[in-house]
Amino acid sequence: MTQANQEVTVKIGGVTRTLPSARVGSMGRVPLVEFIGDSEFTKAVASEMLVMIPDGTEVLLTVVTNALPLAHELSHQSGLPYECVRKKRRPYMQDPIIQDAPSMTLGVAETFWLDSPHAARLKGKRVAIVQDVISSGGTAQTLARIVERSGGTVSGYLAAFRQGESALSLPFKYLEKLPARI
16 A cells, blocks of 8 residues: 555555545545445455455345445355345335444444345344445444344454554454555
8 A cells, every 4th residue: 555645555456546535524534445336446355355254154244335346246256145234214124123323433323224134134144244444343333233133143344444443342354454544
């Protein structure tokens, strides 16, 4: 990883990307990782993350939006199914699991929704939580709570990147560390 001015350059699996930065609240400027629309980068990152999936994992779980292409590609390459938690209730949802998610990074509380048929697919399963970037660990902790409420067990926490130091003591696995601000 190299850092210049307001950009960070990363190289994962032979694919190089220059990450732009964006101002995020009081945090200042942070590097932006974007998997949506970048199949080459997403495939390279997923290939490198395959070895991070804990043995015995039966399902991958992520949250919309940016981590979804990454979880999809990890699912494709590993053969494991995945489920996706939403940040907005959809009209078709019946009896969803609803979990408040304090966002320590963005400073905005969110609510996560997992429809009951999707939650049923986690019951009795070992579930790995997949994220694009782990910062505070608040999202991972919220996803873990959803797994538990669904009757599953968390097998591990995976992310492409880690940014800053988490106040939570979750055992994260990640490919590369990004600066907390640039």
